[in-house]
Structures are given as structure tokens and as C-alpha cells.
Amino acid sequence: MTYAARNLTTDGRELIAFRVGDQEFCVNVMSVREIRGWTPATAMPHAPDYMLGIINLRGAVLPIVDLSARLGMKPAEPTVRHVIIVAQVKNQVVGMLVDAVSDILTITDDKIQPTPDVVSSEFERSFARGVLAIEGRLICLIELESVFPQEEREAA
Amino acid sequence: MDMNEIKEIFFQECEEQLAELESGLLKLNDGDRDPETVNAVFRAVHSIKGGAGAFGLDDLVSFAHVFETTLDCVRSNRLDPGPEVLKVMLKSADVLADLTNAARDGGSVDEARSRQLIKELEALANGEVPQASAAPEPVAKAAPVAVAPVVNDEGFQPVAFSFDDFEADEPALIDMPTYEIVFKPKSDLYAKGNEATLLLRDLSRLGEMSIHCDMDALPALDRLSPESAYFAWKISLKTDKGEDAIRTVFEFAEWDCDLEVTLVAGEAAAPGEELPMQPVPFDLSILDDEPAVSVGVIEEEEQLAAQQEIRDAAVSAAATASNVLQMAQSANRAPAEKSAGAAASAAAQSAAAQQAAASAATPTIRVDLDRVDRLINLVGELVINQAMLSQSVVENDANGTSSINMGLEELQQLTREIQDSVMAIRAQPVKPVFQRMSRIVREIADMTGKSVRLITEGENTEVDKTVIDKLAEPLTHMIRNAVDHGLETPEKRLAAGKSAEGTVRLTAKHRSGRIVIELADDGAGINREKVRQKAIDNDLIAADANLSDEEIDNLIFHAGFSTADKISDISGRGVGMDVVKRSIQALGGRINISSKPGHGSIFTMSLPLTLAVLDGMVVTVANQTLVVPLTAIVETLQPEAAAIHSFGSNQRLISIRNSFCPLVDVGRILNFRASQANPVEGVALLVESEGGGQRALMVDAIQGQRQVVIKSLEANYTHVPGIAAATILGDGRVALILDVDTIVAASRGHSLKPEMSLAAAG
Structure with missing residues (x-):
């Protein structure tokens, strides 16, 4: 885990936690640009099933990813209650559809436990950076750069 | 800096x-x-x-x-x-x-x-x-x-x-001719960073010189403008360097001063005698000697100041004096006078360069392109916002007679005007590209041993900078082709009764909101027999294909086509015209060729004026809104059941005026629906694509024709095959702009591969 070695050395960090299906995840708050409500997206031809389409974010074209489907869970059925987390991944901006934003956490690195060795797929191991136990809840810290691998987009 | x-x-x-x-x-x-x-x-x-x-x-x-x-x-x-x-x-x-x-x-x-x-x-x-x-x-x-x-x-x-x-004829004369120079600087001379003393010093290097300063024009101190020039100098110079050398000294100042250089026959004509001015001795040593400055200039100033007691003017005058002083000091300090001279001449040159630029065109400013782009983006937003606002007002205001509607209409007009003006900022004349072409013509003419004359017309036609930048490459290809393939050798030309020098004419003009660039040569024209044979050899057409002249001419745009017998450095590798056609099409343009055997060929390119906005047909396909670039559409038609013919396993053709055209279901190609739509319920857009082939694109309905602002998909997403870009419609939703060429190619069997490989990562 080179990421852990590189990034978990700072003293406290702020994470934003959100619910997807019955699980809770969190990402570094620094990569989140804004949180907005769901608006219908324009479908993209030949896109993978987790790609819901593109929306207009104040004049820019923003792709929306169904995080549930992306993480290998049941595809979401977007409603007005869903929210879109607009995040910066390297030099691109993407929107992630999640059920709800649940919390903002300030934690120190020693609170992050290594990912349990039970996840089966290589992919799930690649984006899960660790787990947090907060008030009896299990929150999985995910790495956006693994969820949206940049190189492949540039190559495409 | x-x-x-x-x-x-x-x-x-x-x-x-x-x-x-x-x-x-x-x-x-x-x-x-x-x-x-x-x-x-x-x-x-x-x-x-x-x-x-x-x-x-x-x-x-x-x-x-x-x-x-x-x-x-x-x-x-x-x-x-x-x-x-x-x-x-x-x-x-x-x-x-x-x-x-x-x-x-x-x-x-x-x-x-x-x-x-x-x-x-x-x-x-x-x-x-x-x-x-x-x-x-x-x-x-x-x-x-x-x-x-x-x-x-x-x-x-x-x-x-x-x-x-x-x-030699008149040995009585002195060794060196004597010139009389009257040098009267205008205030512009100083404004541009020139300095009379430095000019005079340069002059003194040419030979033996005596200088008189004429201060008659110097007004009383209360009327003295610190930025004006009042002094004139009368110089008598003995030199063997000639008048040219004297004029060279004043080279960058000559526009900003009155300069008279006259040759005096001999010493008899003593300097200053014939001129009605009172010469005041002007000591050039002030350049080398500080005290001389204070005596020569400051004392003068003091006298006048005492007379007039105007402090402000005195201060600025003193500043002028101290400038002279500084100049003198720096000249003193400089170990070699040459360096000071070089600096002065560099300053003079830049001043002259500015003047030359200013006189050539109306005043301009250099602006960072990023700033202009930001402005253009913002105006794009404004246009979208305005459209959204209009739409919601129309939706909420049923009677439609309120003053809001009037205001909105004015707003619409204003935004349109702002958009046009902002686009005009980016517009640049095609001149630089055309000028580059003249060099290419020269080089290729040299290489091929042909004699070529390039005539350019309409160089000041303006078009968006991005178009200009992307125009150079295809134009270079075409010019090379025109000279290498189009024009004959001088011998052949003479044999054909033409002048030995070939002519290539490059013209640019505006026509109905587009820029049309024409490249005409007076060469042999396209050898249709040769092209046809080559196409048959390369399996591009069947041996017995019945092609019109125009179709044969258009064959040269096929990939892997070159009729040059020898492969030359310049062209003939078979990449050329197809690359040209593709780059022109990538710019949203079209290219046509017309050729007359023996009289030459004319290539005509028609390009949009900007790449930021596109005229599109807004259509509906499987409940999705799509935009088809208007440039691709030849005509639209409502298919009748009788005109639709099934062909092969799943192909359908539509008959249009007795010719058959393959029907392409856009919704099917883009995977928006599983089964083919019924053509009779929809509308067919007849499009022309790469290779000149026509296809009828099936869409469900036409919503209207609109100018749309192009938004990049690649910025935050990735390139999607079949989709050129995105745009934002009046309702704030994103619509995709079709890439007609890829859609047509896909209909030929090249499948649109889902290039999103994110799934592969799982």
C-alpha cells in the first residue's frame, strides 16, 4: 500500500462519509468540489452500465457515475433524494451518485485500519484504502483515483 | 520583466x-x-x-x-x-x-x-x-x-x-567634401527614446565636425513644455564617408526630425552664414565632461528660471537637465563607447519597429489567448443562460404579452451581439498562413525545377484563430500537391502552349457565414484515365465501374492513393489528399475539386468561421436529444413506406429520386434501442460523408435548427465514438453532437467499439 505509506502520515484529516446501498464509504474531503441534487442525465452511447450519463454543471459537461454499480453492488435507481458528489480526480471532474451524505469525520491516521482480507476481487482491493470504526459503524475509505483510473481515460 | x-x-x-x-x-x-x-x-x-x-x-x-x-x-x-x-x-x-x-x-x-x-x-x-x-x-x-x-x-x-x-578633375578642392547638416528634432524623437546628443556623437565619428546649437525656438519658461523639442543643430562635417553614412546615423530618427544634408563645395561657404538663425556654440564635450553640462545647460535654465520664477516648470526642466547629465555620466562610465552606442541603437530600433508596426495597421494590443478564451466561455454561458431564462418564462407565462417577453427579446439580441463581438476578437486574417505558403511554393518549385508564381487574394479575410492554426497543415499538403502533381515542367508547359511559369492562385473569401478558400493551379488537371486505372489497381473501384468525371476526381481523396509515378520527397507517399480531406472535415468543413484537363484544377474548401459555435439540427432519437451538424446534412425527407426496401439480412435502402441510399438507424448504432425503428414514423436526414458517399440517417423527429455552443466531452470524460462533442440546450440539459462520419463508417460494418474500458479494470 504505497498510498497508505505516502498519505497516511499527516496528523488529522477530514473525510466525507456517504451511504451507498447499505454500506458507508468515505473519501478525502479535499477532493470534493460540491454536493448537489440529482438531475436527469443525458445517456451516453456505448457507455459502461455504471455510467449514468452527463449533466450540465454550470456550463461544463459532467459525467455521472453510479457509485453503487461501480463498486460492484446493485445499480441505483436515481430519485430526487439521491445526491451527486462532485469530485476532482486528477485533472478531471466527475460526479458520483450516492444515496446520501452522512457525516464529516475528522480522524487521525492511526484510526484507519487495514482492509480486512476478505474481499474477493482484485478491483475491490484496489480502491479500498482501509476501514474506520466510528461509533460502531464500519466506514470504508475509498481511493478515487482507483475508482476512476485516469490512464485508461486518456488512452481511450 | x-x-x-x-x-x-x-x-x-x-x-x-x-x-x-x-x-x-x-x-x-x-x-x-x-x-x-x-x-x-x-x-x-x-x-x-x-x-x-x-x-x-x-x-x-x-x-x-x-x-x-x-x-x-x-x-x-x-x-x-x-x-x-x-x-x-x-x-x-x-x-x-x-x-x-x-x-x-x-x-x-x-x-x-x-x-x-x-x-x-x-x-x-x-x-x-x-x-x-x-x-x-x-x-x-x-x-x-x-x-x-x-x-x-x-x-x-x-x-x-x-x-x-x-x-580628380578639380584638384583645387579640399581633400574631403564638407556637408552642412541641419538637424531639428521633433518632440517625437525624444518620446521614442532617441537622444540628440548620442546622434551627434555618432556623427562626430564620421569626421571633423563643428556644431552650432540654435535655441531661437526656445520659449520663455512659462510657455515651455518640458516634453517638447526646441533646439536645432547646425552641423558642418568634413567627411569622406559620403552622404549615405550621414543619413545612416539618423536612420531611426529621420521620421521624427527635420534633416537637411547639403554638400558644400568648399570651405568658402562657411557654416551658418546663409541661414537666418543665431547659432549658439554647442559644446559636444558635455558628453564626456560633467562640469560642461552644468555650465552649458543648467546655467541657461537658471537664468530663465530667475526671469520667470515658475517653479513647476523649473523642476521638470531640471529633470530634463539631469537626464542629460545621467546620459553623459553613463557615457563616461562605459568603458567602451561602443556598448552605449549599441544600447542606443537597440532602443532606436525598437522605437522604429513600433513605429513601423503602428503605421502599418490600426492600433492593436497583445492579449493573452487564455483571457480571450475565458471571455468566450463566459459568453457561451451567457447564451445558454439566456436561452434557459427565455424557456422558463415562456413556460410560466402563458399569455406571452407581458413586458418580460419584450425585455427577453432585447436580451437575446444583446447576447447574440456580444457573442459575435467576442468571436470577432479571435478572428484573425488568414495572411500569416498564406505567407507561409509562398515559402513552401518557393521551396518545392526549387526541388522540382518548376517555375511557379503564387498569387494570393483575400489575405485579410478573417477567421477564428483555431481555424487558422489548423488550416496550415492541409493547405501545405495541397500546395505541395498542386506544385508537384498539378503543374507540369516548364518544357511540357511550353509544349502545351502555356507560359513556362506555372501559376498557383490562393484565394480566401467569406461566403454565407463561412470562409471559402480556393486553390487553383493552371497545370494539366487531373489525369482521369490514370486516376481510374490506379483506383482499379488498388481495388478502390471495380474495373467496370461507371463513374462520372466528378466521382473520378474525388477518388484522389481516398486513403492510399497517389498517382505520382515516382515517390518524391515532397509528395507521393499516398498520404496527402485523404489527410487533407480528413483535417478539413475535422474542422467542420468540406472540400471539393473541379478539374479541367489541360487547364488545371481548383480545390475549394469551405470552413466554418469558428469552432466554438456550430449550426446544428436538433433531433430526437429514442427519447434522447441529439444535434446533427448542419454542414453534414444535404436534405431532410419524410420516407414513405413504398420507398423503403429491405436489402440483405438486415440492411434497408431508401430510394431517393431513383437512386438507392442505405438507411442508417442512429438509435440502433448508438445502442439507444434494441430493435430497428420503423422508418415511416421518423425522418431521414440525407448526409454526405467521407468518401462522398451518401447515407440516410434515421431519426425519430426534428425539433429545430439552432446555433449551439460546443462543449468538450474529453475534458471530464473521454472520447465517445460516434459523438463529436456535447452542447447545452435551452432547458439546461446536455445534448450530444453526432459525429456523422463515424456513424456512417459504423453503418458500413466498422463497429463503434465501446472504448470505455473502465469495466475492464474490475
Whole structure:
């Protein structure tokens, strides 16, 4: 885990936690640009099933990813209650559809436990950076750069 | 401002100077003998040399110097700029451009070529005319001053006038001619950073000199404007360097001063006698001696100040005096006077360059392209916002007679106007691209041994900068093709009863909101038999295919097609016209060819004026809104059941005026629906695509025609096959813009592969 070695050395960090299906995840708050409500997206031809389409974010074209489907869970059925987390991944901006934003956490690195060795797929191991136990809840810290691998987009 | 920035400005100015140089030389080539044209050419080279010297770019300086020397011969009428001379000069201009680019980007130049040209230029400067044509003998070579100008009237023989001869005939005269110079600077001279004292000092180096300063024009102190020039100098100079040398000293000041240079026969005509001014002795030693400054200038100031007691004016006058003082000090301090002189001349050059640029065009400013782009983006937002606002007002206001609607209409008009004006900021004349082409023509003409004349028209036609940037490559290809394949060799041309020199005509003009660029050559035209045979050999068409002339001509746009028998350096690798066609289409343009055997070919390109906005047909496909670029659509039609014919396993054809055209279901190709739609319920858009083939695109309905702002999909997503870009509609939703060519290609069996490989990562 080179990421852990590189990034978990700072003293406290702020994470934003959100619910997807019955699980809770969190990402570094620094990569989140804004949180907005769901608006219908324009479908993209030949896109993978987790790609819901593109929306207009104040004049820019923003792709929306169904995080549930992306993480290998049941595809979401977007409603007005869903929210879109607009995040910066390297030099691109993407929107992630999640059920709800649940919390903002300030934690120190020693609170992050290594990912349990039970996840089966290589992919799930690649984006899960660790787990947090907060008030009896299990929150999985995910790495956006693994969820949206940049190189492949540039190559495409 | 650091050195790099200054250097960058220098290179930007170099580019302007090079453009000026080339257009000047081309004018001369066309027979223009206006001395101002020659001067402009000379100034351009001189400015580049001066700037390059300041940055220590020795290669550039040494080449520019030789070039300048030769140009000086032309300027002083010692060298007639005939076609052979201009050929060398145009080549030299190319090398100068190469050297400038090499100095900026650190590339290398063809040294052999520049050495060869230096030799040729030196030969010209020494009066050797290439090809020993019946040019005037190098008469003026020995004479320091050639008084008789070369007049191009027939029957007039230029007469060289040499002072050497003059002196020989009249031994009574003194050794050196004496010149009387009246130098009266205007305030502009100082405003541009020139300094009279430095000019006078330069002058003093030419020979024995006495100076009188005329201060008659100096007003009383209350009427004295600190920024005006009041002094004039009357100089008597004994020199053997000639009048030209004297004028060279004032080279960059001559527009900003009154300068009279007269030759006085001998000492008998004492300086100053005939002029009704009261000469005041002016001591040039102030340049080297500080106390002299205080005596010569400040005392004068004090006297006047005492008379008038106006403090403010005195302060500024004192400032002027201290400027002179500083100047003198710096001249003192400089170990070698040369460096100060060089700095002054560099300053003079940049001032002259600015003046030259200012006189050539209306005042302009340099703006960072990013800022303009930001503005254009914002205006794009404004247009979208305005459309959204209008739409929601219309939805909420059923009666539609309120003043809100009136206001909205005005807003719409305003936004449209703002958009047009902002787009106009990016619009640039096509001139730079056209100028680059003249060089390419020269080079290829040289390589192929053909004689070619490039005529350009409509160089000032304006088009968006991005279009211009992307235009250079296809145009280069086409010019190469025109010269290499289009034009015949001089022998063949003469045999065909044409002049040995081929003509390539490059024209730009605006036509109905697009720019049309035409490239015409007067060559042999397309050899249709050869093209046809080649196409059959390459399996592009069937051996018995029945093609119209136009269709055969269009075959040259096929990939892997080249009719040149030999593969040359220039063209003939079979990548050429297909690349041209693709780059033109990528710009949203079209290219056509029309050819007349024996009379040449005409390529016509039609391009949009901007790449930021597109005229599109808004259509519905499987409940999705899509935009089809209007440029691709030939016509729209409502198919009737009788016109639809099934063909093969799952193909359908539509008959349009007795010809069959494949029907392409856009929804099916883009995977928006599983089964094919019923054509009778929809609308067919007849589109023309790469290779000239027509297809009928099936869409469900047409919503309307609209100008849309193009938004990149790649910025935050990835390229999607079949989709060119996205746009934002009036309701705020994103619509996709179809890439008609890929859709058509997909209908031919090239599947649109889902290139989103994110799934593969799982």
C-alpha cells in the first residue's frame, strides 16, 4: 500500500462519509468540489452500465457515475433524494451518485485500519484504502483515483 | 520583466518583421519599385539584426548583417532588384526565419544553405549579378555616393557620379567634401527614446565636425513644455564617408526630425552664414565632461528660471537637465563607447519597429489567448443562460404579452451581439498562413525545377484563430500537391502552349457565414484515365465501374492513393489528399475539386468561421436529444413506406429520386434501442460523408435548427465514438453532437467499439 505509506502520515484529516446501498464509504474531503441534487442525465452511447450519463454543471459537461454499480453492488435507481458528489480526480471532474451524505469525520491516521482480507476481487482491493470504526459503524475509505483510473481515460 | 519575457517579445516582433520582410520582397518581386517598400524590407532585417545583437544571437546577427548589406545596395540603387536578385533575397528571408526559429526553439538550421546564401548575398553586394544577365555594370561600386538614381524609364541610362572623379578633375578642392547638416528634432524623437546628443556623437565619428546649437525656438519658461523639442543643430562635417553614412546615423530618427544634408563645395561657404538663425556654440564635450553640462545647460535654465520664477516648470526642466547629465555620466562610465552606442541603437530600433508596426495597421494590443478564451466561455454561458431564462418564462407565462417577453427579446439580441463581438476578437486574417505558403511554393518549385508564381487574394479575410492554426497543415499538403502533381515542367508547359511559369492562385473569401478558400493551379488537371486505372489497381473501384468525371476526381481523396509515378520527397507517399480531406472535415468543413484537363484544377474548401459555435439540427432519437451538424446534412425527407426496401439480412435502402441510399438507424448504432425503428414514423436526414458517399440517417423527429455552443466531452470524460462533442440546450440539459462520419463508417460494418474500458479494470 504505497498510498497508505505516502498519505497516511499527516496528523488529522477530514473525510466525507456517504451511504451507498447499505454500506458507508468515505473519501478525502479535499477532493470534493460540491454536493448537489440529482438531475436527469443525458445517456451516453456505448457507455459502461455504471455510467449514468452527463449533466450540465454550470456550463461544463459532467459525467455521472453510479457509485453503487461501480463498486460492484446493485445499480441505483436515481430519485430526487439521491445526491451527486462532485469530485476532482486528477485533472478531471466527475460526479458520483450516492444515496446520501452522512457525516464529516475528522480522524487521525492511526484510526484507519487495514482492509480486512476478505474481499474477493482484485478491483475491490484496489480502491479500498482501509476501514474506520466510528461509533460502531464500519466506514470504508475509498481511493478515487482507483475508482476512476485516469490512464485508461486518456488512452481511450 | 525578466530577460526571457523581453526575449519572447523580441521573437514576437521578429515574426512581425519577417512577415513584413517577406511581403515587401514579394511586392518588389511583383515590380514594385517604391523606395518605401525597399526601406521597409531593410528596416525589418535591420531590426532583427539589432535585437539579435542585444541577445547575443551571433548566427542570426552575422546572417542578417550580410543580408542587410546587400539590401543596402538595393536601397542606394547600386543593385537593381531583378528577379534573380529577389530569388536570392527571398531564400535569404526563409533562412533568416529558420535562424530566428532556431534561436528561439533551439533547433538546428541547414548551415550549408545559409553559408551558400551568404556567399550569394555577398556576391550581390559586390555587384556581381547572378547569371550574368544584362544588368547594369557595377558602376557605383567605387563611388562613395551614387547621386544619380536609377530610373526605370526606357531610354534612360543611369549615370554613376563619383566624387573621386570629381575631385580628380578639380584638384583645387579640399581633400574631403564638407556637408552642412541641419538637424531639428521633433518632440517625437525624444518620446521614442532617441537622444540628440548620442546622434551627434555618432556623427562626430564620421569626421571633423563643428556644431552650432540654435535655441531661437526656445520659449520663455512659462510657455515651455518640458516634453517638447526646441533646439536645432547646425552641423558642418568634413567627411569622406559620403552622404549615405550621414543619413545612416539618423536612420531611426529621420521620421521624427527635420534633416537637411547639403554638400558644400568648399570651405568658402562657411557654416551658418546663409541661414537666418543665431547659432549658439554647442559644446559636444558635455558628453564626456560633467562640469560642461552644468555650465552649458543648467546655467541657461537658471537664468530663465530667475526671469520667470515658475517653479513647476523649473523642476521638470531640471529633470530634463539631469537626464542629460545621467546620459553623459553613463557615457563616461562605459568603458567602451561602443556598448552605449549599441544600447542606443537597440532602443532606436525598437522605437522604429513600433513605429513601423503602428503605421502599418490600426492600433492593436497583445492579449493573452487564455483571457480571450475565458471571455468566450463566459459568453457561451451567457447564451445558454439566456436561452434557459427565455424557456422558463415562456413556460410560466402563458399569455406571452407581458413586458418580460419584450425585455427577453432585447436580451437575446444583446447576447447574440456580444457573442459575435467576442468571436470577432479571435478572428484573425488568414495572411500569416498564406505567407507561409509562398515559402513552401518557393521551396518545392526549387526541388522540382518548376517555375511557379503564387498569387494570393483575400489575405485579410478573417477567421477564428483555431481555424487558422489548423488550416496550415492541409493547405501545405495541397500546395505541395498542386506544385508537384498539378503543374507540369516548364518544357511540357511550353509544349502545351502555356507560359513556362506555372501559376498557383490562393484565394480566401467569406461566403454565407463561412470562409471559402480556393486553390487553383493552371497545370494539366487531373489525369482521369490514370486516376481510374490506379483506383482499379488498388481495388478502390471495380474495373467496370461507371463513374462520372466528378466521382473520378474525388477518388484522389481516398486513403492510399497517389498517382505520382515516382515517390518524391515532397509528395507521393499516398498520404496527402485523404489527410487533407480528413483535417478539413475535422474542422467542420468540406472540400471539393473541379478539374479541367489541360487547364488545371481548383480545390475549394469551405470552413466554418469558428469552432466554438456550430449550426446544428436538433433531433430526437429514442427519447434522447441529439444535434446533427448542419454542414453534414444535404436534405431532410419524410420516407414513405413504398420507398423503403429491405436489402440483405438486415440492411434497408431508401430510394431517393431513383437512386438507392442505405438507411442508417442512429438509435440502433448508438445502442439507444434494441430493435430497428420503423422508418415511416421518423425522418431521414440525407448526409454526405467521407468518401462522398451518401447515407440516410434515421431519426425519430426534428425539433429545430439552432446555433449551439460546443462543449468538450474529453475534458471530464473521454472520447465517445460516434459523438463529436456535447452542447447545452435551452432547458439546461446536455445534448450530444453526432459525429456523422463515424456513424456512417459504423453503418458500413466498422463497429463503434465501446472504448470505455473502465469495466475492464474490475
